[in-house]
Amino acid sequence: MKPSWAETALYLNLLVANGGLGNSVSREEIVNLFRPFGLLESVTMEEQMPHCFVTFSDVEFATNAVKALNGHQLSTGSTAHQNVTLYVSYVDKDPTQGTKLPKWIMWGIYSVAYFQQFIEVMKNVPRNLKHRKVKHFGYDFNYDTNNVDINRPLEEPMPTLLRDVIDRIMQTGHVTYRPDQVTVNQYLPGQGIPPHVDTHSAFEDSIVSLSLGSMVSMEFSHPDGTQHSKVLPPRSLLVMTGESRYLWNHGITPRKHDVVAEAGGDDGMTLATRGIRTSFTFRAVRGRPCQCAFPSKCDSQTDMPAQPKAEPSKPEVQKPNSEAEAMELEERQVHRFTMRSPLTSVTLATNPGLMYPIS
Ligand SMILES: O=C(O)CCC(=O)C(=O)O
Ligand SMILES: [Fe+2]
Structure with a gap:
């Protein structure tokens, strides 16, 4: 089957020509116009610029917004500007450019039917870890040693589906070593x-994660204490x-909701339910020692204290012992947020793809 990304290239980032501060269009107008299409990740407006950038949290939201709003006329009403016609198009902009944060490639290049085949892969896999289901291709990952045995590749060949994605990943130019292990x-x-750094001696530099199904917030933390969450x-x-x-470190906190910043420029927060x-x-x-410039986290260069194992999950801060306790903890955390800033609740589709086939 021909992968549909061959024809389809969609992005989460939109350029809104004529929708900038330079045209007296306000952030509020842009947010009000785009928000009905789905959760916004950011709205970037620069002084005097005649355009702005809108980033959605899902490719489908962006697709629908482009269809509906390209050519949209913003009328004067009570606002400062004359009638302006907005031109909305995709833009391949890397918002993490120039920062030390993880690169973020906004891609919606695969059709839904194509993705559905990926999720099928997991259907017959038993729930084999306490906190999630896993399956490995290429090489097994050993959760006791947090490493792979390079001398024992798996017999099952890498499925064509995954080889297609690997080809595509290589085409981005962001990855030097061709992936041969998939978890x-x-x-x-x-x-x-749990928060962890993937074992240096096990894998080469670039690590790529493709997300399907529900959105989630991933937490990143730097040894200097800097924390960053990324939807x-x-x-x-x-x-x-x-x-x-x-x-x-990267990790995903076990909880049923994520508190996500709204893109209005104020302190608005949205509670997103995970699927x-x-x-x-x-x-x-890798198959050879790591020689990176980060010895404090490098098992090849330093006698590392044992990493928190990816399984079973080890508590970082507060760990609930039962489902009831987990819910109570979550309630408390969510409640704290609620007190600080008003929350609107949004449930994101578990598999938005099924709802909006692209091709
Ligand atoms: O689920 C993810 O995106 C990350 C998984 C991960 O960090 C790992 O398997 O090492
Ligand atoms: Fe990881």
Whole structure:
């Protein structure tokens, strides 16, 4: 089957020509216009510029907004500007450019039918870890040693589907070593993965995670204490290279909702309910010691204190012992947020793809 990304290239980032501060269009007008299409990740407006950038948290939201709003006329009403016609188009802009944060590739290049085949892969896999389901291709990942045995590749060949994606990943130019190991993680709402750095000696530099199904918020933390959460929208690729691969911890807090910032420029927060998320992590096994510039996190260069195991989950801060306790903890955390800022509740589709076939 011909993969549909061959014809389809959609992005989460939109350029809104004529929708800028330079045309006296306000942030509020842009947010009000775009928000009905789905959760907004950001609205970027610069002084005097005649355009702005809108980033959605899901490719489908962006697709629908482009269809509906390209050519839309913003009328004067009570606002400062004359009638302006907005021209909305996709833009391939990397919002993490120039920062040390993980690279973020906004992609919606695969059709839904194509993705559905990926999720099928997990259907017959038993729930084999306490906190999530996993399956490995290429090489097994050993959760006791947090490593792979390079001398024991799996007999099952890498499925064509995954080889297609790997080709596509290589075409981005962000990845030096061709991935030959794939770990599929399937998380139910309430499940997660403890903060960790993928073992340096096990895998080469670039680590790529493709998210399918529900969005989730991934937490990144730097040894200097810097914390950063990033919403991973469905059908997006996260590429961790350099510092973000070797130094920053990444993890997913086990909870059923994520508190997500709204893009209005104020302190608006939205509570997003998690659905089932399936992620595909693409890595290249290393088979030789790591010589990175981050010895404090490098098992090849330092006697590392044992990493928190990816399974079973080890508590970082507060760990609920039962489902009831987990719910209570979550209630408390969510409640704290509610007190600080008004929350609107939004349930994101578990598999938005099924609802909006592209091709
Ligand atoms: O689910 C993800 O996107 C990340 C998985 C991960 O970090 C891992 O398997 O090492
Ligand atoms: Fe990881």
